[in-house]
C-alpha cells in the first residue's frame with residue numbers, strides 16, 4: 022500500500038465529487054472514534070474505520086482503494102449506527118469496493134473480491150442470491166475447491182441450499198439498478 026503522506030490538497034477531486042453524488046458526507050466527521058471502537062472486525066483492518074472516513078475526506082483514493090479494510094468490512098452497519106453525525110460508513114465501504122473493481126485495482130483480499138463479484142452477479146441475474154450457482158462460480162474462479170465443504174454439505178442436508186434458483190418479480194428493475202448510477206465514474 023502507498024504510505025506517502027497525504028493532505029487535503031493532494032486528494033482526487035473527481036473522487037470527492039463521486040462521494041458527494043453518493044450522499045456520503047465524510048466532511049461532517051469530527052474524529053470521535055466511536056465507529057472504530059464499535060467495529061467487530063477492526064483488528065483485521067489495515068486502516069481503521071475512522072482513518073477510512075478521514076482519508077475519504079482528503080480524497081485519498083489510491084490509499085483507500087488498495088486497502089484490505091474495504092474488503093474485510095462485514096457491512097454490519099455498527100459503525101454507522103454509532104456515528105453521532107449519521108455518516109453512512111458501511112455505504113462508503115461499498116462505494117469504495119465498487120470503485121476498486123471498476124478501476125481494475127487488484128484487490129488486497131482477492132478471494133473476498135471474487136465472492137463479492139459472484140454475489141452481485143447472482144443478484145443481477147436472478148434478482149436474489151442463488152446460493153448454489155454463486156458458490157459454484159466462486160469455487161471455479163478462486164480455485165478454492167475444498168474450503169467450507171463440510172459447512173456446505175451440512176447446509177444442504179438441512180435444506181438451506183436449493184439446487185434450483187428462485188426467481189423474483191421485478192428483475193428488470195434490479196438490472197436497471199446495476200446499469201445506472203455511478204457508471205460515469207470510470208477511468
Ligand code: SF4
Pocket residue numbers: 049050051052053054055056057070071074103104105106107108110
Ligand atoms: S463515529 Fe462518525 S464522527 Fe465519529 S469518527 Fe466515526 S465517522 Fe467520524
Ligand code: SF4
Pocket residue numbers: 059060061062063070093094095096097098099100101110111114
Ligand atoms: S460496517 Fe464494516 S466498518 Fe462498519 S462496523 Fe461493520 S464491519 Fe466495521
